[in-house]
Amino acid sequence: MAVTEVPAKPVGTARQGLGQTSRRDAWWVAPGVQATVFTICATYLFVSGILWTPIFGTAYEVDGYLSPLFSPLITPDWLPSWISPGLLILWIPLGFRATCFYYRKAYYRFYFADPPGCAVGEPKVHRWYRMETALPFILQNVHRYFLYLAFIPLFFLWVDAAIGLRDHEGHLRFGLGGALLFVNAALLTGYSLSCHSLRHLLGGRLDCFSCTARARARHTAWRAATWFNVKHMEWAWASLISVTATDLYIRLLALGVIGDPAIRL
Amino acid sequence: MPEAQLRVFRGSPGSSGRLVDYDVPVEEGMVVLDALHWVQAHLAPDLAVRWNCKAAKCGSCGAEVNGRPRLTCKTRLSDFAEGEPITVEPMRAFPLVKDLVVDVSWNYEVNRRIPPFQPPPDRPQETWRWQQEDIERVQEFRKCIECFLCQDVCHVLRNHETERPFMGPRFLVRAAGLEMHPMDTADRTSHLKDEGGIGFCNITKCCTEVCPEHIKITDNAIIPLKERVADRYYDPIQIAWRKLRGRGSETGPAADDGNAP
Numbered sequence: 001m002a003v004t005e006v007p008a009k010p011v012g013t014a015r016q017g018l019g020q021t022s023r024r025d026a027w028w029v030a031p032g033v034q035a036t037v038f039t040i041c042a043t044y045l046f047v048s049g050i051l052w053t054p055i056f057g058t059a060y061e062v063d064g065y066l067s068p069l070f071s072p073l074i075t076p077d078w079l080p081s082w083i084s085p086g087l088l089i090l091w092i093p094l095g096f097r098a099t100c101f102y103y104r105k106a107y108y109r110f111y112f113a114d115p116p117g118c119a120v121g122e123p124k125v126h127r128w129y130r131m132e133t134a135l136p137f138i139l140q141n142v143h144r145y146f147l148y149l150a151f152i153p154l155f156f157l158w159v160d161a162a163i164g165l166r167d168h169e170g171h172l173r174f175g176l177g178g179a180l181l182f183v184n185a186a187l188l189t190g191y192s193l194s195c196h197s198l199r200h201l202l203g204g205r206l207d208c209f210s211c212t213a214r215a216r217a218r219h220t221a222w223r224a225a226t227w228f229n230v231k232h233m234e235w236a237w238a239s240l241i242s243v244t245a246t247d248l249y250i251r252l253l254a255l256g257v258i259g260d261p262a263i264r265l
Numbered sequence: 266m267p268e269a270q271l272r273v274f275r276g277s278p279g280s281s282g283r284l285v286d287y288d289v290p291v292e293e294g295m296v297v298l299d300a301l302h303w304v305q306a307h308l309a310p311d312l313a314v315r316w317n318c319k320a321a322k323c324g325s326c327g328a329e330v331n332g333r334p335r336l337t338c339k340t341r342l343s344d345f346a347e348g349e350p351i352t353v354e355p356m357r358a359f360p361l362v363k364d365l366v367v368d369v370s371w372n373y374e375v376n377r378r379i380p381p382f383q384p385p386p387d388r389p390q391e392t393w394r395w396q397q398e399d400i401e402r403v404q405e406f407r408k409c410i411e412c413f414l415c416q417d418v419c420h421v422l423r424n425h426e427t428e429r430p431f432m433g434p435r436f437l438v439r440a441a442g443l444e445m446h447p448m449d450t451a452d453r454t455s456h457l458k459d460e461g462g463i464g465f466c467n468i469t470k471c472c473t474e475v476c477p478e479h480i481k482i483t484d485n486a487i488i489p490l491k492e493r494v495a496d497r498y499y500d501p502i503q504i505a506w507r508k509l510r511g512r513g514s515e516t517g518p519a520a521d522d523g524n525a526p
Contacts, residue, residue, distance in 0.1 A: 005378070005429075005430065005460045006374075006375050006378055006430040006431070006432050006460050006461060006462070007371065007374050007375070007430060008426075008430045009358075009371050009422055009430065009431075009433075010359070010360045010368070010371055011360065012356070012357050012358040012359045012360060012361075012367070012423065013282075013355070013357050013360075013361055014357035014358060014423045014424060015357070016424065021332050022329060022331065022332030022352055022354060023331060023332030023333060024331045024332065024349075024352075025331070025333075101468055101488055104467065104468055105467075105468050105469050105470050105483075108467045108468075108469055109469060114420070114467060114469075115420040115424065115469060115471070118333070118418050118420075118469075118471035118474055118475065119329065119332055119333060119334060119357070119417075119418050119423070119471070121424065122420065122424050125424055125425060125426070126424075126425045126426065126427075127425075127426045128426070128427075128428050129421065129425035129426060129427045129428065129465065130427070130428050130464075130465075131421070131464060131465050131466075131467050132464040132465070132466070132467060133428065133429075133462065133464035133465060134428075134464075137467070138464065138499075141491075141494075141495045141498075141499035141500075142499070143495075144492075144495065144500065196484070196488045196489075196492070197492060199489075200488075200489055200492035200493075201492075204489050204492065205489075205492065205493060205496060207444070207445055207446065207447055207449070208395070208399055208447040209396070209398045209399050209447075210395065210396035210398055210399050210447075211447075219398055229484065230484075
């Protein structure tokens with residue numbers, strides 16, 4: 001099949017320079033709010049998951065509740081005390097979110113201003129723009145591998161939520177901490193099931209959905225993934241906030257700052 | 266009768282152009298294109314405006330209204346606050362011809378280079394059968410009216426000079442419509458990656474935001490195509506699996522399990 005290269009596009013008349021635009025609406029509000037929430041959550045999670053325990057020694061596990069940042073809890077003997085056990089786990093959700101198609105849209109806008117908004121000028125006009133065709137951003141293509149790995153801590157989050165139904169004496173209790181662990185596991189499940197890569201792998205890569213019984217089954221799975229995928233942005237933000245809130249709650253419980261309202265049986 | 270204050274770009278190639286104010290009497294139901302026609306008829310007969318159907322189906326009247334790419338025939342004056350100036354500028358990603366008219370011929374050159382629909386040679390057209398679930402996905406892409414608003418707002422085309430040319434969202438939509446067609450056997454993966462430059466897209470979804478046909482360009486066309494390119498070039502497990510099975514390509518109806526390459 002003879003295919004020739006796409007010709008270079010002739011230059012238009014778009015205004016250049018950061019923030020240059022004719023838009024009159026408050027286009028900066030959404031990326032501004034997103035940048036603020038994302039930065040607060042990411043900074044908190046980094047400090048809590050990586051720095052806090054080695055420096056201050058505060059517990060991440062209290063009365064049957066385990067912080068989601070440390071699940072599954074891996075504390076091998078060879079792990080020095082100045083390295084947080086969270087480090088052994090957190091690289092998975094970090095990689096999953098960093099390469100996520102939704103978060104890419106968000107942080108390309110609010111961190112890289114590439115672009116800061118639709119039809120809004122950027123800080124630099126690249127003469128040799130490469131983006132995801134070259135390092136480092138070509139590595140975004142490994143997203144599906146982080147998806148596979150993300151199901152491991154996700155499984156343990158459900159296990160931890162079930163374990164959290166019993167206190168340290170083995171009594172059944174329905175506490176706010178346990179509810180947070182379940183909600184957090186549910187939101188992270190929604191986020192994982194709404195992943196664009198999962199949607200593709202389940203059935204998006206098929207051209208024919210009706211050709212075989214297997215293809216029909218995959219079409220059913222693809223439709224389910226599509227149902228979740230439509231709200232991928234919402235799952236992404238809700239689960240990020242829930243992880244942050246759940247860890248903060250357990251840290252405050254461990255520090256004795258708050259108590260855990262619970263019905264004990 | 267209330268009046269709308271239109272600020273319309275006037276200019277030609279080589280000149281910097283300027284915004285000219287026109288006061289237009291507003292009637293109920295008027296759209297921006299109506300106001301431009303009123304200006305043409307009463308105040309500036311030399312104003313250049315491209316339009317055709319005035320029904321949001323031909324895609325000719327795209328412009329930037331208050332900085333946002335829109336069809337002027339689908340943008341009501343009542344959407345704007347009374348007394349607020351309404352700025353109408355040409356699509357900024359393309360070379361200017363005159364006033365609100367731009368040269369979009371580059372798009373047709375890009376279109377010509379996409380490998381065309383290729384049905385299986387051993388299946389006469391009268392024998393083709395497929396189910397609704399097979400065709401509904403590509404039907405979304407056939408809604409495109411080629412207004413090129415998505416090309417206009419795409420920051421890669423609008424703001425940058427790429428290492429290699431980039432085909433833009435409109436043609437990724439077209440390629441998706443062909444690639445996902447159950448009766449197509451052509452393989453466009455290498456074209457998308459190399460000649461089309463799909464990797465330049467950083468999925469900021471502006472194309473989806475401006476599409477007047479509400480096609481989910483990013484989620485349903487571009488990301489699935491990026492994933493197909495990842496299958497082929499960036500996923501070592503799938504590359505090894507294909508080599509083990511000895512199947513380099515398995516697209517369209519020829520594939521026994523419906524898989525794309």
